[in-house]
Amino acid sequence: MLRYLPPAVIALALVGCATTTTRSGNLAIAELADANGRPIGTAALSRRGNETLINLSVAGTPGAVHGLHLHAVGKCEAPFASAGPHLNPGGHQHGKDNPMGSHLGDLPNVTIGQNGVGTASASLGTNDAAIDAALFDADGSAIVLHAAADDYRTDPSGNSGARIACGVLTRS
Template identity: 40%
Template sequence: MLRFVLPMIAVALAAASSSAAAQEVAEAPVIDNKGAAIGSIRLRGSGAGVVVRVSLKAGALPPGWHGAHMHAVGDCSDTDKFMNSKAHVNHDARKHGLLNAEGPDNGDLPNLYAAADGSVNAELFTPFAKLTGANGLKDADGSAFVIHAAEDDHTAQPIGNAGARLACAVIK
């Protein structure tokens, strides 16, 4: 019996190690409109999509719901509005909105919630983006994770009435 158990354990360990190796990781600081670091993001990706873990300190955002999106260019240098990050990643193929019949585009993410003290601890998932490969978030010009002032309604064009860009992180 033992000689059958050992090969099964070896196969399970090999499968676990190969799936861990298939995951890609990226980390980045999140900055506000003054250029101050307010927290961080950690992205884990595979062929299935990308998980974004968002950790922001107290006072980082106004309390309540906020739209979050992946933008096409990894540039948060214009801190007043973060417009250098351009539009959503690969937005030409589909319309904006997780609830849009003609969407979603590849930059759409669920909303995140800032607690009463303005802190955020959230984990978001998108099957529409990848970290690497064709049109990956870590392409030649990178991409940006952007947090907006208001919640995304997931249907209105072009950004679901999410409002001004309050925070940004460069993904390279």
Template identity: 45%
Template sequence: MTIPSLARYSLTAAAALALAGCAGMGGKSVEKLPAADASAQLVDARGADRGRADFYKTTTGLRVELVARGFAAGTYGMHIHTVGRCDAPDFTSAGPHWNPTGAQHGRDNPMGAHHGDLPNLVVDEGAIGRATLTLVGTRLTGDGGLIDADGAAFVIHAGPDDMKTDPSGNSGGRVACGVIELPAQ
């Protein structure tokens, strides 16, 4: 799985949002952004809104657009987990990281990475956490797809992922979780 640096993700998302905001100026009609192919509404243990992850099919895999609200400044591990359940308070119902190839955890682990391993989310003081992620070679549904019979979840952890320690990168407890769902038909 190839994932460029998180700094590039943040800049890409910020630029897209800035352009979207400018497009609505001047009373001209605004073209609607495409609807997400799947999404995960993130909540904390109290059920409070902590953001959203939208998934879009691309020619090379999936693009994930993340907005994370209510997080203190810091670095947080993010992962896709194998089960589409987010039972509070600890979200362990989401199961382990999505790992269809049986790899170990972490991009810096010579035996890794899981398909569910993602870069860390960095939240600046007074800011909303934003990231654009590319999951190369990943399908949303179908054989080997992200959403299978028991679903999948997007999880944000309490601390940074060290990108090498199996099975979870020492990223701490699960502080926000959202079931990845297809849009209603």
């Protein structure tokens, strides 16, 4: 038996479907390159429900544990100082193990195997509006791979060493 649905109910149902559709898939992509401009990986931002996620895949990088951070400027000119400091809209200190930390730019270390391949995933949190405002401000943002592991404590960069690869986050 078919029932009559008022146009307002149909419109609300369609808006709900559109919202669900836009909250899946990639929010932004970054193609990481080393200081010689050689592509070494991809980072993708996506949303799952209210959560903003980042997923990184790297290939062709020295096998080691590397620090990984979001940086405040969407510019990647070697040696990548152009990416600015870590993305820190709340003015916090660095590191998940720092009693005064952490900030939005803090990401987990990525372990690159001896075959040069590695992946990392992390949640940036659930405050979509604040995350989007920080990531997609006038000068954008970048993701940077560092030469050494992040100690998750030392301000401002976790003793993670030189910046060895960088990618600008671009909305999908």
